[in-house]
Amino acid sequence: MPEGRGVTRRRMLGVGGALGLTAASGLSASAALARRPPITGAELRSAVTLPPPFQTPLPIPAVLKPVSTSGGGDHYRITQREARAELLPGVTTPLWTYEGSFPGPTIESRRGRPVTVTHRNELPVPTVVHLHGGRTPAASDGYPTDLVLPAGWPDAPSRPGHGSGHGAPHVMHDPRAVVTRLTRDYTFPLDQRATLLWYHDHRMDFTAPAIWRGLAGLHIVRDDAEDALGLPAGPRELPLMIADRAFAADGSLAYPSLDPTLRERPGVHEPYLGGVLGDVILVNGAPWPVHEADAARYRLRILNASNARHYELEAVTDDGRRLDLVQIGADQGLLATPVTHRLLPVAPAERYDVIIDFSDVPIGSRVRLLNRLGSGRTREVMAFRVARRAADDSTIPRTLATDLPTWRRTDAVRVRDFSFRAGRLHGGHGWLIGGLPFDPARSDVTTRLGDVEVWRLIADVHHPIHLHLVGFQVLSRSGRPPLPHDAGLKDTISLRPGEAAEIITRFDGYRGRYLFHCHNAEHEDMAMMANLEII
Numbered sequence: 001m002p003e004g005r006g007v008t009r010r011r012m013l014g015v016g017g018a019l020g021l022t023a024a025s026g027l028s029a030s031a032a033l034a035r036r037p038p039i040t041g042a043e044l045r046s047a048v049t050l051p052p053p054f055q056t057p058l059p060i061p062a063v064l065k066p067v068s069t070s071g072g073g074d075h076y077r078i079t080q081r082e083a084r085a086e087l088l089p090g091v092t093t094p095l096w097t098y099e100g101s102f103p104g105p106t107i108e109s110r111r112g113r114p115v116t117v118t119h120r121n122e123l124p125v126p127t128v129v130h131l132h133g134g135r136t137p138a139a140s141d142g143y144p145t146d147l148v149l150p151a152g153w154p155d156a157p158s159r160p161g162h163g164s165g166h167g168a169p170h171v172m173h174d175p176r177a178v179v180t181r182l183t184r185d186y187t188f189p190l191d192q193r194a195t196l197l198w199y200h201d202h203r204m205d206f207t208a209p210a211i212w213r214g215l216a217g218l219h220i221v222r223d224d225a226e227d228a229l230g231l232p233a234g235p236r237e238l239p240l241m242i243a244d245r246a247f248a249a250d251g252s253l254a255y256p257s258l259d260p261t262l263r264e265r266p267g268v269h270e271p272y273l274g275g276v277l278g279d280v281i282l283v284n285g286a287p288w289p290v291h292e293a294d295a296a297r298y299r300l301r302i303l304n305a306s307n308a309r310h311y312e313l314e315a316v317t318d319d320g321r322r323l324d325l326v327q328i329g330a331d332q333g334l335l336a337t338p339v340t341h342r343l344l345p346v347a348p349a350e351r352y353d354v355i356i357d358f359s360d361v362p363i364g365s366r367v368r369l370l371n372r373l374g375s376g377r378t379r380e381v382m383a384f385r386v387a388r389r390a391a392d393d394s395t396i397p398r399t400l401a402t403d404l405p406t407w408r409r410t411d412a413v414r415v416r417d418f419s420f421r422a423g424r425l426h427g428g429h430g431w432l433i434g435g436l437p438f439d440p441a442r443s444d445v446t447t448r449l450g451d452v453e454v455w456r457l458i459a460d461v462h463h464p465i466h467l468h469l470v471g472f473q474v475l476s477r478s479g480r481p482p483l484p485h486d487a488g489l490k491d492t493i494s495l496r497p498g499e500a501a502e503i504i505t506r507f508d509g510y511r512g513r514y515l516f517h518c519h520n521a522e523h524e525d526m527a528m529m530a531n532l533e534i535i
């Protein structure tokens with residue numbers, strides 16, 4: 001119980017929890033639209049003293065060194081293990097980590113140069129690694145039942161399957177699962193557009209708490225075309241992994257798990273069925289950090305690695321001006337041409353590649369990155385202190401990329417409809433796609449390699465929908481043109497309450513069993529996933 005760990009629930013945000021109590025069939029779209037909650041989920045309040053904002057220097061995750069670079073590819077080793085870190089000043093926090101740090105080490109890759117990562121699981125529970133946004137063969141895509149068992153874990157898949165805690169435990173057996181013990185080699189061809197990917201745990205029923213405890217890291221893919229553009233680079237390219245967390249009185253990360261060992265019973269306590277929000281905003285693992293910047297252009301590679309929290313980012317100077325956020329890239333790489341935002345919505349798992357220009361900012365003053373969807377401390381994200389004048393030969397070309405797909409509706413061989421709504425699961429609350437909870441044994445979507453399809457998606461509350469393997473383009477939102485931040489090639493689309501959207505994609509890459517799911521990690525653990533089989 002979170003209460004038992006010194007944490008109290010502050011308030012309900014959104015309608016997620018209420019849906020769990022009342023709506024077997026989901027909230028109607030019009031009712032959801034009328035209420036339009038800013039956020040879906042409930043916030044935990046930390047029981048430790050929180051630091052003032054903009055004091056902790058922004059950490060940059062270390063770049064992992066390969067153990068070998070022979071044979072035309074790079075080989076890495078990552079040990080998943082428990083570690084302790086000082087995320088908040090003076091507070092020691094036990095974490096589950098990749099290589100002892102949160103975020104995990106960053107992997108830097110070149111497009112088309114294969115990477116193999118040998119993961120070793122020294123954690124107390126099974127794990128699964130998924131490279132989010134990777135164009136990855138199915139065997140290395142981290143299907144949720146393709147477990148890496150720790151030493152001493154029983155062989156038989158005897159743990160209960162989905163359940164929100166209200167129903168009888170339910171065993172979910174997957175005969176197609178490929179289970180290994182202690183280690184697994186994940187192979188990533190990276191035959192894909194240059195972009196920011198991230199790797200994280202994807203274990204069946206327990207993804208949300210595993211990511212929350214620290215199992216997330218960045219993986220950047222670069223190529224020659226992007227290098228030639230003259231974008232801000234080196235120390236002026238900053239990865240920003242934004243994630244909210246809450247801290248218990250003993251310094252541990254608070255999370256409302258039904259089973260805090262994460263061994264047996266999945267799910268969270270009822271107030272948090274809509275999603276778990278924290279009251280501390282971490283960027284690269286540091287609370288509300290500050291970064292000393294030159295008065296020059298910077299490239300910010302933003303990832304929302306939060307379980308459920310959405311952000312609307314704005315960059316505000318000390319004299320109250322809002323700086324442009326010039327978007328140059330989306331989840332799946334560079335846009336055709338830049339898009340300028342003053343307010344940038346970022347849903348869980350989305351990435352935005354953004355240029356910000358500090359050249360007109362008075363030396364010694366700050367630019368704060370704020371979250372318009374937050375309240376109190378969660379309105380603040382981080383700050384830049386503009387420390388010095390500096391030369392800047394970077395540019396933002398009007399044409400960024402010419403390789404974006406040109407799919408048209410008439411290319412689509414079929415149209416599919418999916419609803420993303422609350423519903424019943426084993427007698428309790430679940431989150432369903434098309435009225436069904438995830439089942440590894442059921443075939444949800446079967447498509448042919450190379451087929452173009454249009455998918456129509458509709459949501460009751462906020463659902464950031466993610467497709468594995470492929471990138472897609474947004475065709476419409478609730479019958480209207482896409483929003484400015486929908487530009488480019490995406491792998492995650494943020495559906496707002498009551499909203500419908502159409503996306504178009506081509507299922508190319510590899511045959512095999514993949515997934516699509518909600519990337520509100522609590523929803524994902526409560527069955528909002530479906531199979532995507534490419535034949």
Ligand SMILES: [Cu+2]
Nearest residue numbers: 463518520523
């Ligand atoms: Cu969802």
